[in-house]
Amino acid sequence: MVQTQIQMPELGLLPTTFTKVKPAVTETIREITITPTDHIDTWSPDSWRTKRAAQAVEYADKDALEETCAYLRQLPPLVNPSEIEQARAQLYHVALGRAFVIQGGDCAESFHDIKYDIIKKKVELLRQQSEVLEEALGMTVIPLGRIAGQYAKPRSNPFETLPSGEKIHAFRGHNVNSEDPNRRQPDPNRLLLGYFYAAASQNTIRHVSTHSAPSAGKTPGKSFLYTSHEALHLPYESALTRDHYNLSATTIWLGERTRQLDGAHVEYARGLRNPIGVKVGPTATADEVVAILNALSPDRSQCGKVTLITRMGCGRVRSVLPPIIRAVQLSGHVPIWMCDPCHGNTFATSTGVKTRRAEDLLQELKETYIAHRSLGSRLGGIHLEQTGEDVTECMDGERTTCEEDLGQCYQSLCDPRLSREQALWLVKQFGEFVKNYQHEA
Ligand SMILES: O=C[C@H](O)[C@H](O)COP(=O)(O)O
């Protein structure tokens, strides 16, 4: 464990430069009421503290947490504001249907995987996927890693019970605790480890990009791929926020369990310049999604500022997605629509192992693509849990065909990831499907 000398800066002295949004009249477009907000000037990197934070981590020693965050506030940024602005500019084109995004990586990155070869394989997988998609879709594809900071997890149940009857914290990601049942107490020092592992990962990504990218993509020092993670742990995220930039990643997202309109996560994200993703599951209503867009992007001209990452589950898309797409179209917002075919298709085997079927993932991608096309909307990206390793965590028709096969190489700390081969298969199949669809249309 790292030893740190904590210096306590005065809290509350963070820079606060605001753009005051003019109060505007309330307007109604068809059935949907939009109230442009004039409350951005009440935002600060810490204004979320007045709201309820779902999935918040309970630390035994709250002072130790605050001391760690005070230390994090003094550390250098992990990404530059210019990179965030560049991503915003590129995502604008995605929202308008001129480019596409492939976002992928671990469900929960492991500190043990911060190794050159493992990171390199993740980066190369994303590059290969973007090449496959560029060829199939005939447009630029922007790779975006769930990488260099995906260290905090929401869980269905905050505790688990051991066979002995002892109740322990659930594993909440390496920024919070260990997967080892004997070391589940949340430890704030892990946030510092997370920061330094994220920095090492960023460094490796830049190195891999400079040394193994095709010559056209080589820009020394420039990251080949943008980084992202779920902004779950708000004390950590806000400690790495300067002015209106979260400098821990290019883009962050809000999870299905933390996107409450009146909650702390929406409050935190609404003041950021970073592109923001929001997971949208099958219980989301159209009004709720429009209200989230109003909160995160009150200025509706900010095309691509918000990415709606739908994760409905195959078979459910046709009934739940179209009303949401329609309501967003009528609202005047122009978000990016992305499909995460993973989280609505997880199931546990008879022995309690979490898995997914690659075929179900492909099916949800197809259903989502068709839902957008039939409403004149556009699917702008795919979001996958995957790794560059040869794991056996998801089922396919080839190597991992049954429950027994999952045991061969199941290493995930949380949700099952597609192996390199499965992840490539999926984007190739999707690319073929789009080509045929466009040909027939
Ligand atoms: O990655 C997502 C969530 O953390 C995960 O799906 C929750 O899984 P659980 O139901 O095992 O807690």
Ligand SMILES: C=C(OP(=O)(O)O)C(=O)O
């Ligand atoms: C927690 C996740 O997903 P969701 O919020 O969609 O359940 C995730 O992406 O790992």
Ligand SMILES: [Mn+2]
């Ligand atoms: Mn997951």
